[in-house]
Amino acid sequence: MDAGAISLIPYDNWGNNFNIRYEGRPVGDPTTLPLVESRIATPSLLPTLGFSLLRGRFLEPNDADPERDPVVVVNQALVDRDFGGADPIGRRFAVGRGFATIVGVVADIRNFGPAEDPRPEVYWAFGANDGWTTLPMLVRTAGDPASVAAAVTSAIRRIDPTAAVSEVTPMTEVMAQSVGTPRFYLVLFAVFAGVALLLSVAGLYGVTSYAVTRRTRELGIRSALGATRSRTLRLVLAEAMALVGVGALLGAAAAFGMSSLLGRLLYGVSRLDPVAWGGVIGLVAASALGAALLPARRAARVDPIIAMRAE
Numbered sequence: 001m002d003a004g005a006i007s008l009i010p011y012d013n014w015g016n017n018f019n020i021r022y023e024g025r026p027v028g029d030p031t032t033l034p035l036v037e038s039r040i041a042t043p044s045l046l047p048t049l050g051f052s053l054l055r056g057r058f059l060e061p062n063d064a065d066p067e068r069d070p071v072v073v074v075n076q077a078l079v080d081r082d083f084g085g086a087d088p089i090g091r092r093f094a095v096g097r098g099f100a101t102i103v104g105v106v107a108d109i110r111n112f113g114p115a116e117d118p119r120p121e122v123y124w125a126f127g128a129n130d131g132w133t134t135l136p137m138l139v140r141t142a143g144d145p146a147s148v149a150a151a152v153t154s155a156i157r158r159i160d161p162t163a164a165v166s167e168v169t170p171m172t173e174v175m176a177q178s179v180g181t182p183r184f185y186l187v188l189f190a191v192f193a194g195v196a197l198l199l200s201v202a203g204l205y206g207v208t209s210y211a212v213t214r215r216t217r218e219l220g221i222r223s224a225l226g227a228t229r230s231r232t233l234r235l236v237l238a239e240a241m242a243l244v245g246v247g248a249l250l251g252a253a254a255a256f257g258m259s260s261l262l263g264r265l266l267y268g269v270s271r272l273d274p275v276a277w278g279g280v281i282g283l284v285a286a287s288a289l290g291a292a293l294l295p296a297r298r299a300a301r302v303d304p305i306i307a308m309r310a311e
Contacts, residue, residue, distance in 0.1 A: 004046070005042045005045060005135045006041040006045050011174050019036075023091070041059065046123065055088075059123065060125070066127060070101070070125075073102075074123070075121045077117075078121060079105055081120050106123075134166075146170070200284070244284070244285060
């Protein structure tokens with residue numbers, strides 16, 4: 001079991017930031033300087049969260065020594081923005097009357113939720129004089145998080161009997177809360193889409209059944225002239241699927257026009273993702289085929305003699 005503490009937990013949708021000025025660059029207007037997110041963490045926190053170390057090193061216990069110049073670990077988003085991807089190890093930026101030195105680079109994580117791209121971030125080593133009265137602790141365990149809550153609380157109080165543990169929340173729940181609103185909208189859209197699909201299938205079944213009933217005499221004559229059941233089946237299905245094809249094209253055009261509005265609800269997938277589009281069109285086509293198949297099979301079994309007497 002690994003543990004660490006950080007001033008602001010990931011996926012909490014808010015942060016603490018400041019304007020950064022690198023050594024050797026003019027002071028100018030502070031509000032025009034690049035903005036970075038700032039988080040204070042214990043040395044064990046970044047490995048506990050599974051951060052990938054890309055360059056340099058993680059924070060270490062002696063990095064919080066107030067007698068030493070501060071050091072920080074930054075994320076790849078900061079490197080890409082401020083250094084063009086070049087190695088930033090050893091570069092310094094102004095902190096009060098001194099400078100802080102970059103000693104490590106870690107991979108990006110979406111600290112503000114999946115809807116936002118990673119922001120440039122700086123991680124400082126936590127020290128006793130940082131002034132934080134509360135500090136969230138993150139514990140990684142292989143088992144059920146609830147099963148270790150009591151043990152973690154007991155360990156904290158053994159170290160500091162006055163410490164208060166106000167809340168124990170699984171990280172999965174924190175992540176779920178960060179996407180609660182878009183998830184609600186997506187579920188709502190999925191329900192509407194399911195209802196629309198059912199109505200489309202029912203409508204296609206009704207239209208195909210009506211068309212078969214109206215063409216009973218014609219189909220009987222075709223059968224009397226030598227048309228096989230498979231040929232009649234293909235004839236009815238082809239006409240039904242042609243109607244579906246026209247509807248699919250119109251629906252795809254409408255969906256393409258609305259994709260820009262729905263793009264903000266998608267994470268990790270493009271609004272024009274070919275797999276998603278192909279899957280939806282395939283589902284609609286398969287549902288339509290199933291709806292048209294029963295009337296088409298009934299048409300293929302039309303008895304020529306009964307059909308000739310139908311009118």
